[in-house]
Amino acid sequence: MKRPCDPDPMAEASGEARVTPAGAECRINALGNDVLLRAISFLEARQLVQTCVLSRRWRNLWRSVPRINATHHEFDVMVDSEEERSVRIKKFTNALLMLRNPVALDAFRLSYFMTDYQEPADPHADREEDANLWIHHALQSNARNLQTGCAALESLLLSGCGIYDIEISSETLKVLAIDDSSYFTTDKQLSISIPSLSYLGLPASARMPLLKNMGSLVTASVSVSVDSEGATIDGIYQFLRSLSVVTNLDFNFKGTMEIIFRVWHALFMTSSYTLDLVQLKMEKNSQWCPKFNNLTALTLGDCCLSADYVLEIFLQNCPNLVKLTVKPKKCNYTSQTIISKLKGKEGSLTSQNIEILEIECSEGDRNVLEKLLMESGITSWNVDTEVGSEHVHVEH
Template sequence: MPRTSRAEKSLKSCNEDRISALPDDVLRHVLGFLPADEAVHTCLLARRWRYLWKSMRRLRINKIGRWGSSSGVFLTKFVSCMLLLRDPGSTLDEVEIEYERHFDDDHTWTSTWIHHALSCQAQVLTVKFPLHQFLVCYLDGPPLVSRYLRRLQVSDVTLKSNFLKFSSCSALEYLKIKDSNLETVSSVLSQSLKHLSIEDCYLKNDGRIRISVPNLVSLQLISCGGRVPLLEGMLSLETAVVRPQVCWKDCCLEGVAEGCCGTCANCCGNDDHNGGCILFGGLSRAKNLELTADPEMFIFRRDLRWCPTFSRLKTLLLSEWCVQPDLHALVCMLEHSPVLENLTLQLCEQEKTIYGMEVEENPGLMEKPAAISGYLKTIEVKCEEVDNRVCKVLKFLSTFGIAITIQRTNR
């Protein structure tokens, strides 16, 4: 029997097409890591590859592929044809539409692609377009409908009308909206949502946007402009971070020294929900809560007029707003947190005066609150400078009889 040398075996092995020998499901999985146009182009490799792209389970529609420099009209037609030519019975696990330029001026295509992806049972959907001064991608049309969508991320778009009503997305648990405009949106509705993040967005609605997500576990509402949204009850809430921007639509124009006058329409809650808490009502079941804002943003102090009891709150982080112009807000939050264990105050450097006025000291606010939590174990104060205002806060906190940790922070 003739013997084959190692060199001959190695040469024969190099000539074998081992990738094509893999099962179809594995090849479709590999294609899912390529940009969509690159994946389609593999149909030229061999007869075995001709139709594999039609049933791959992950689509990446972005600029990285072969035709990244092509015209917007061409790319729009390509993506539309690619979706229409998929195998009718094939399903999708994940769809990513991310492009750093606009396909064309007709933004209705984007919504059409999204609805088509959901009809293919997509479980994860990411949509990202650039916000441009003159060209903006609008996502409009009827509410999304899917029994399979679990995760949705939307960035750099303008959301309109019913796009954020997810009553027909029974499996949706994670929603992230970033760097977008919420225009003429009246509400965000979902019974299944567990995690919600709205970051660096602008809420361009005449009234307050209503967020109704009763089964939410975690909430991030960070650096959003416009009118602060109205939060409805969230009985399962564990962690919430609320950090609104300063916005003229949510400020008191009559108050003195950054305070709430208590008589103007904004302070009295004379808006579309007829008074009451804007944020605290929905946050009252949280276990871990971060409320940070500049002193000019008075929405937290306004909510203190109807302050609920934070019956499960264990960890609380507050910023500048709770100690300016006096300690009333801090005292109120502590009195309404009966099981609080950990308190952190994050304070900036004090200005010489507030709007050029000196605020009178209220001696009664320097005494230990009668209803202070008996569970309070740790107090931490983070500050840039230990100035007079920080000393006043430390003097108040020292009445609790609990060791206080002071941490210097950079500007």
């Protein structure tokens, strides 16, 4: 490593003009590499790389930054067309990731969009694959970083991504969230193996991902779609089983409308329609739901509650539940049915350990709900009008 502010005989020999006024101290070059890297890692990616021309001290610094912030804004200028820009972004990102040193990434922000309009023969039709390669690199960077003992990439949030990877694995990732606007490849099962993961957020997908090494998981927010061909009782069980260590679960259950249609179809049409409905099987037995012994907080989203057996079976399998949140807004599921499920066969809420019951209900439901709560022997509850939900503290 070259000493920062030392006069360089080569430069003098070549007659290079001095930019620095004689005698002025160069404070920035006197900083340690770690600090300097921290400073320049706030730059956007293109300017970051361009710091290499400042002086010899800077030549290879960009290769070792712990943060990458690549956005399309840096490529908005000096291009004539959308296409030219996307070529440059791809070329840039590929080169950056290929040429950087194998140091750990604390953060990798990749923000770019390309027009939806694509000619079939367009060479950039593989744009998601590129992004996936980049994400793959990001994940690999942590794996390496485990060996070097540095800090690691801990959060990966994917929004609006096409995910064609069939395997996501990391040794250091703590948060993985894939949102509803992302979509998965349909022909292969996605496998996720992240022993360090504490938060997992997954949207409903045609094939439920195979989850491995989820021992550190604390919170999961998942959707299960029973409409898809790949859904089976066993598949749902395996999927939920891999989540069964969590203490917080936000569960959504998709596909009810489709089921109603299929039942109607099967009953009233005289076709040879096979009535092979996962949801109906789920209703008949509870084999799809494993024991959640650690679970203390459960949230059931909209569609779970149109299939009300979901609530009942979850309650049977979550012996230590303290807080239950139900969000029946969009379904024809009333507070009355929730309470009746909660009361269960023993006829009392006290059969559960539930201390906090949160029901998102409309204004009109409140009176009914309060009456029901009284009848159930619950003497105390708080009404939080601001969030439009009912917080009920159950007193035993």
